[in-house]
Amino acid sequence: MASPKVSQALKKIASSADKQQGYEALLKDIRSFSTPTALSKDLIAILDAIFDGSLGIVATRSLGVAYVQTLTSVPSNEVKIEVGEYALEKFQSQASSFEEQNAQIRELMATAYEDDEDFLASAKILSGIPLESSQRKVTNEDKVRFWIRITRNYLEVDDTTLAEQYLNKAKNLIYTVDDRDLNLHFNLCQARIQDARRNFLAAAQGYQEISLMPVIAEEERLHTLSMAIKCAVLAPAGPARSRALGRLYKDERASTLEEYSILEKMFLDRLLAPEEVEKFAKGLAPHQLAKTGDGSTVLQRAVIEHNLRGASRLYNNISFEALGLLLGLDGDKAEDTTAKMIEQGRLVGRIDQIERVIWFEGGEATGEKGSGRAEGVVGRELKKWDANVQGLAEEVEKITSELQLRYPDFVAANLVV
Structure with a gap:
């Protein structure tokens, strides 16, 4: 039920010759006719009067534009949401004629929901905006902006499944968009989704790339660099993570962050304390x-x-129990963890289950499945011995050749054939 002043104004407009002008004037001066507590009911009553006044589609559409402008100027989010929901129902009866007003109302409500930190409701209301229509032209940039806004709202409530759906829509058009801020938000959403899905290596790279963009403030760049370090630390140990840690360690800004200490130890394959x-x-x-x-x-x-990789740098071999003590695991769990890393090509070594000993091979794993399996210990040790003997022989040959060049007479007199 509308307030007395608004009810009286509506009756006066209904009996006037120029109803459209009367409604426009009432909407313009609504705050002088209504009170904050009655504003929702008054705006709903005005909308009912407009649609029931048999004004014709052209006049009704024009008043719809004025109505949206009035609702936009209302300071109360609660009023915007309550009146917006009712307006959407009214516009739905003639959806094809009020597509633009429908979109504007939904955007208005979405902003109100975001201000109230109801991000799920904001995402849902935005998803109802039609982007493909003959009545309303929407550019690729506007489509991407809508989808990214929906994505960000879903990310705020940790719904990565729906967030990824809308980001994938934006992915098909982002290459047509030149707006730097929009591209930045797209990249950030992509990194956040990869982070949430525990694809930490990809997330670390995405965050680091964002941290290098000059369009954002220095504080934000350092924050995203910090996120990149966290993701790199959480990634599975192996050659790919080592490369990611190397890129971050070489970034001069990293030394100013709290995470630098753990980054340095991981990059240098040092053991981490609890x-x-x-x-x-x-x-x-x-x-x-x-x-x-x-x-x-x-x-x-x-x-x-990580500590297992660090141990492989310190020891040629180690028993299951000793490794478990180092890693804070029992011997069998230490063996199982080592076996998985060797099988996945993230560690080079060999497991002797009879002697319950793990033998580590020097060098870096390739990351390819099955590439971490080292040759038998005996064969490996013989190859090392052969290489050492060959190296020693080559060094002796070099010294002999140098002596011949500098002291040919001495070598000729003392050389034993």
Whole structure:
């Protein structure tokens, strides 16, 4: 029920000759006719009067534009949402004639929901905007902007499935968009989705690329660089992660961040202490501390694999039990972890299950499945011995040749054939 002043104004307009002008004047001065508590009901009553006034589609559409402008100027998000929902129902009865107003109302409501931090409702209301229509032309840039806005809202509520659906739509058109800010938001959404899906290597690269963009503030660039380091640390140990850590370690800005200490130790394959890991964990997001299938967290698994690689740099061989003590695992679990890394090509070595000893091979794994399996210990040791003997012989030959050049008489007199 409308307030008395608005009800009286509507009756006066209904009996006037120029109803359109009367409604436009009422909408323009609505705050002088209505109170904040009655504003929602008054705006709904005005909309009902416009649609029930038999004004014709042209006049009704023109008043629809004025109505949206009035609602936009309302400061209360609650009023915008309540009146917006009712307006959408009204416009739905003549959807083809009010597509533009429908889109504007939905955008207005989405902004109100975002201000109230109801990101799920914002995403849902935006997804109802028709982007393919003969009545309303939407450019590729506007489409991408809508999809990225929806993606960001879904990411705020950790719904990566729907976020990725809308980002994939934007992916098909982003190459046609020149707007730098829009491209930045697209790249950031992509990195956040990869991060949430635990594709940490791709996320680290995406965050680092964003951190190099001059269009964002220095503080934000450092923040995204920090996110890149966190993702690189959480990635599975192996040659790919080593390259990612190397790129970040060589970034001069990294030394100013709190994560630099753990980055340096991981890049240099030094063992990590529990206190360092605990301190690093405090800066991680909830999804980065989620538990994996075996009950450990993503961080715990990353640290165990890293320390295993670090141990391979320190020892030629180690027993299952000693390795387990080093990694904080039992002997069988240490063996299982090592076997998986060797099989996946992230560590080069050989496991002697009879003697319960792991033999580490020097050098870097290739990352290809099955490439981490080392040759038998005896064959490997013989090859090392042969290489050492060959090296020694070559050095002796070099010295002999040098002596012949400098002291030919001495060599001729003392050379034993």
